Amino acid sequence: MSAFSAIGEETEKDQNEFTPGLEPQPTWCPGCGDFGVLKALKGAAAELGLSPDEMMVTTGIGCSGKLNSYFNSYGFHTIHGRSLPIARAAKLANPGLTVVAAGGDGDGYGIGGNHFMHTARENHDITYIVFNNEIFGLTKGQTSPTSPMGHKSKTQPHGSAKTPLRPLSLSLNAGASYVARTAAVNPNQAKDIIVEAIEHDGFSHVDFLTQCPTWNKDARQYVPYIDINESDDYEFDNTSRAEASEMMFETENALHEGTVLTGRYYVDESRPSYQQEKQRIGEMPEEPLAERYFDDSYEWERSYDKFLGKHK
Amino acid sequence: MTDHELIWRIAGGSGDGIASTSQNFAKALMRAGLHVFTHRHYPSRIRGGHTYTEVRVSDEPVKSRGDGYNFLLSLGDSFARNPSEGAYYGNEEIKPLSENLDELVEGGVIVYDSGLLDTDEIENFDERVEENNWHVYDIDLRTIAREHGREVMRNTAGVAVTCAIADIEPDVIKSLMSDAMPEKILEPNLEVFDDAYEMVQEEFDVDAPDISVPSGEHDEEQVLLSGSDAIAYGAIDEGCRFISGYPMTPWTEVFVIMSQNLPELGGISEQVEDEIAAAALAMGASHAGVKAMSGSSGGGFSLMSEPLGLAEITETPIVLVEAMRAGPSTGMPTKPEQSDMEHVLYTSQGDSHRVVFAPGTAAEAYYQTRKAFKLAYEYQIPSIVLYDQKLGGELSNVPASVFDEEPNPDLGSVLTEAELADAPHDDSGKYQRYQHDTENGVSPRSLPGQKGGRYLATGNEHMPAGHISEDPDNRIAQMNRRMQKVDSIRAELDDDGEFNTVYGPEDADYGLITFGSQQGTVEEAADVLNENGHSVKVLGVSELMPFPKEQVSEFLDSVDESLVVEMTASAQFRGLVQKELGGYGDVMSSLLKYNGNPFEPADIVEGFETALLEGEELPDNRTKFVPKVGE
Numbered sequence: 001m002s003a004f005s006a007i008g009e010e011t012e013k014d015q016n017e018f019t020p021g022l023e024p025q026p027t028w029c030p031g032c033g034d035f036g037v038l039k040a041l042k043g044a045a046a047e048l049g050l051s052p053d054e055m056m057v058t059t060g061i062g063c064s065g066k067l068n069s070y071f072n073s074y075g076f077h078t079i080h081g082r083s084l085p086i087a088r089a090a091k092l093a094n095p096g097l098t099v100v101a102a103g104g105d106g107d108g109y110g111i112g113g114n115h116f117m118h119t120a121r122e123n124h125d126i127t128y129i130v131f132n133n134e135i136f137g138l139t140k141g142q143t144s145p146t147s148p149m150g151h152k153s154k155t156q157p158h159g160s161a162k163t164p165l166r167p168l169s170l171s172l173n174a175g176a177s178y179v180a181r182t183a184a185v186n187p188n189q190a191k192d193i194i195v196e197a198i199e200h201d202g203f204s205h206v207d208f209l210t211q212c213p214t215w216n217k218d219a220r221q222y223v224p225y226i227d228i229n230e231s232d233d234y235e236f237d238n239t240s241r242a243e244a245s246e247m248m249f250e251t252e253n254a255l256h257e258g259t260v261l262t263g264r265y266y267v268d269e270s271r272p273s274y275q276q277e278k279q280r281i282g283e284m285p286e287e288p289l290a291e292r293y294f295d296d297s298y299e300w301e302r303s304y305d306k307f308l309g310k311h312k
Numbered sequence: 313m314t315d316h317e318l319i320w321r322i323a324g325g326s327g328d329g330i331a332s333t334s335q336n337f338a339k340a341l342m343r344a345g346l347h348v349f350t351h352r353h354y355p356s357r358i359r360g361g362h363t364y365t366e367v368r369v370s371d372e373p374v375k376s377r378g379d380g381y382n383f384l385l386s387l388g389d390s391f392a393r394n395p396s397e398g399a400y401y402g403n404e405e406i407k408p409l410s411e412n413l414d415e416l417v418e419g420g421v422i423v424y425d426s427g428l429l430d431t432d433e434i435e436n437f438d439e440r441v442e443e444n445n446w447h448v449y450d451i452d453l454r455t456i457a458r459e460h461g462r463e464v465m466r467n468t469a470g471v472a473v474t475c476a477i478a479d480i481e482p483d484v485i486k487s488l489m490s491d492a493m494p495e496k497i498l499e500p501n502l503e504v505f506d507d508a509y510e511m512v513q514e515e516f517d518v519d520a521p522d523i524s525v526p527s528g529e530h531d532e533e534q535v536l537l538s539g540s541d542a543i544a545y546g547a548i549d550e551g552c553r554f555i556s557g558y559p560m561t562p563w564t565e566v567f568v569i570m571s572q573n574l575p576e577l578g579g580i581s582e583q584v585e586d587e588i589a590a591a592a593l594a595m596g597a598s599h600a601g602v603k604a605m606s607g608s609s610g611g612g613f614s615l616m617s618e619p620l621g622l623a624e625i626t627e628t629p630i631v632l633v634e635a636m637r638a639g640p641s642t643g644m645p646t647k648p649e650q651s652d653m654e655h656v657l658y659t660s661q662g663d664s665h666r667v668v669f670a671p672g673t674a675a676e677a678y679y680q681t682r683k684a685f686k687l688a689y690e691y692q693i694p695s696i697v698l699y700d701q702k703l704g705g706e707l708s709n710v711p712a713s714v715f716d717e718e719p720n721p722d723l724g725s726v727l728t729e730a731e732l733a734d735a736p737h738d739d740s741g742k743y744q745r746y747q748h749d750t751e752n753g754v755s756p757r758s759l760p761g762q763k764g765g766r767y768l769a770t771g772n773e774h775m776p777a778g779h780i781s782e783d784p785d786n787r788i789a790q791m792n793r794r795m796q797k798v799d800s801i802r803a804e805l806d807d808d809g810e811f812n813t814v815y816g817p818e819d820a821d822y823g824l825i826t827f828g829s830q831q832g833t834v835e836e837a838a839d840v841l842n843e844n845g846h847s848v849k850v851l852g853v854s855e856l857m858p859f860p861k862e863q864v865s866e867f868l869d870s871v872d873e874s875l876v877v878e879m880t881a882s883a884q885f886r887g888l889v890q891k892e893l894g895g896y897g898d899v900m901s902s903l904l905k906y907n908g909n910p911f912e913p914a915d916i917v918e919g920f921e922t923a924l925l926e927g928e929e930l931p932d933n934r935t936k937f938v939p940k941v942g943e
Contacts, residue, residue, distance in 0.1 A: 005729060054761055074765070088593060089554070089595070090599060094601060302549045
């Protein structure tokens with residue numbers, strides 16, 4: 001019998017399963033977009049029939065980092081920007097786990113930018129949700145990598161001289177095989193996208209627009225959004241890299257002009273995940289590595305028999 | 313240097329096959345029943361530049377590279393560039409010969425490839441040869457090699473000439489060549505060997521130098537391996553099946569050995585974007601239930617300081633190896649030093665704790681890597697194997713039986729699902745993974761995917777189920793419990809008493825104290841000092857944290873005074889001893905070396921006799937003497 005019997009176990013399709021029995025008082029401000037992510041993730045997990053014990057949610061630092069305190073599953077609240085490397089390794093060690101990583105725009109696109117780029121490049125089979133509110137929230141309102149040019153804050157009193165980062169274009173170009181943007185103001189689309197992202201076999205990047213009513217009242221992303229997959233004005237093929245790229249470019253410009261477009265921008269079902277590639281070239285076992293430590297019948301090889309011959 | 317001792321130095325350019333040739337030479341002589349020890353010197357570049365390897369061979373056990381050397385095989389640097397006026401790399405064309413003469417002992421042998429090297433370009437060469445009574449063999453090794461195969465086979469020709477002069481039975485080398493070389497190149501190499509061997513015997517006086525290497529027999533089977541091999545095999549035997557890293561000299565050796573072997577064992581190796589990710593991946597794999605390790609050298613380890621603290625507060629087992637090289641910053645990438653010691657002991661925020669081992673020999677590197685895993689997984693604490701470029705890269709013969717231990721895949725303090733069902737949970741349904749009241753500070757963990765084991769691992773201070781909390785009482789309880797683990801580990805290590813080595817006469821007047829890779833060298837120096845009529849014993853410390861307070865103070869109390877030998881510029885290890893023991897500064901002097909080369913026994917003999925006993929200045933600036941406090 002598996003040492004990880006929660007994996008694959010069907011749970012009741014009730015999102016309350018994913019609410020801790022004793023719910024901690026959220027430290028998010030009233031009206032914060034982060035509640036939308038939590039709700040969407042609970043809804044998605046329930047819809048997928050996952051068991052809380054088979055999920056692992058890793059987070060970084062910031063308001064987004066508290067997601068796994070309010071979500072009932074295994075969790076690893078890491079350090080600034082490091083939710084991805086922890087998530088990657090956990091998935092490699094035990095591919096049966098459903099691994100979701102989350103971070104904020106400062107956490108994920110700033111300090112964790114290098115990990116973001118490389119996780120996308122390698123196409124690890126994990127889902128990455130970035131709470132994008134264009135501001136550093138928990139440190140009380142500094143300019144972030146996605147803040148618009150000219151954005152004034154305590155640390156940029158004359159306004160930011162930097163072009164905001166383009167998260168969708170970045171992950172597409174780095175190699176992510178699923179790229180979407182959704183928003184806390186549309187819980188139904190958000191839930192659907194997270195369901196797809198978790199089901200997708202490969203790196204799924206969800207840029208999740210989350211309003212910050214306390215520190216970023218100027219952000220334009222509160223305006224009603226347009227679902228590009230639903231609107232006739234934005235007909236494009238999201239399996240085409242070129243069309244997705246063009247669409248993303250347009251979207252990322254439009255956001256700061258007051259038009260919020262969301263939806264699935266790029267979906268590549270043909271690219272094998274990193275785990276599959278590694279198994280194909282013989283660098284990763286077919287059975288979960290973590291299971292082996294509980295398998296009494298497994299014969300552990302030792303260096304004496306295996307490698308010392310060449311030293312004799 | 314004993315009578316029956318060959319210290320053979322093969323010099324050339326990086327990329328000329330110096331390392332592989334010397335390795336085969338050493339292995340062949342080990343097979344002939346001798347004790348061997350190698351020392352590598354190489355520059356931070358790919359091809360060309362002054363590089364050499366010394367192979368010390370003796371019928372007695374050897375623990376260090378020894379003092380000086382008596383046989384130079386100078387092959388020339390086939391990648392040398394023509395020097396321009398004033399170039400700071402100097403005349404690279406003659407370096408394999410000119411750079412090596414200073415340490416060649418009187419009566420020594422020089423064999424050089426006259427096809428590549430010209431002694432006319434070396435200042436006062438003939439005078440120096442005469443003064444030192446050196447025996448010079450100028451042989452066009454390159455041409456011999458070209459006649460039978462390719463130019464690179466001049467290494468083989470050089471080895472053949474060595475055999476002829478040092479009375480080494482040719483079959484010892486030839487049988488190893490047959491094992492090591494693919495058929496296609498074996499035949500021409502054997503021809504090169506025979507041709508060079510015969511030629512030097514016919515045309516030169518091979519009996520002139522008084523150098524010979526007798527063969528012998530080992531009591532038990534030996535293997536030739538490096539400290540890096542020993543660390544990798546220790547990890548493998550302890551069930552480590554996940555490694556993540558970023559290349560950096562000299563840690564890369566362990567990373568490469570693991571990466572080449574793990575897939576074959578069904579394990580996973582990940583080369584990742586940086587060292588922060590490397591340590592974080594190892595932690596992620598460990599968190600999910602796999603034995604994992606990572607590692608780096610100085611600058612890379614700096615980046616790991618952040619995940620290291622996270623591992624400690626989340627109580628995630630992790631094993632890191634740190635291969636020291638000369639710093640600060642990128643310093644001297646291919647040169648050994650021990651100056652990352654304080655960095656490794658104290659890096660990361662807050663009152664953070666870890667286990668740190670500093671093995672003194674290859675065998676100890678194997679045992680301590682295994683112990684590092686055992687402690688990390690049992691006590692859920694980061695543990696580090698701290699070594700250096702010297703121990704990592706030098707080859708020595710070790711009894712094969714050292715490695716004949718059962719594998720240990722035990723994950724340590726992890727609960728099964730059945731145990732989890734009976735374990736305490738909080739009102740939110742989460743497992744109380746960080747419970748306060750435990751016997752030894754260890755609170756068993758659950759693994760993601762186990763039914764009923766949910767908890768939150770977090771870098772913030774947290775309640776028993778992992779929820780973030782700044783409650784003062786909980787903070788004290790959690791902090792005390794984490795610190796209690798260190799006390800438990802200290803007690804366990806003190807009980808074992810395996811790793812801190814005392815060597816020499818028990819009732820000696822003077823002590824030599826050292827740590828890590830210098831242990832063997834210091835022991836050889838003590839032998840010389842005792843032969844010279846002094847009364848000296850050695851303590852090699854291989855546990856740095858928790859520090860073996862009792863053993864060290866006992867040693868210090870048993871002698872009048874001690875000389876602390878370390879490869880740092882600021883006497884870090886002496887500082888550690890004083891900090892941990894709260895005194896002893898008035899009975900410890902320091903001998904420091906930080907010029908990029910490890911100690912040789914003679915450095916220590918000189919430091920002891922000249923500076924410590926006579927109170928005189930050392931004759932050159934190779935080592936530095938720092939007197940005890942108050943002098």
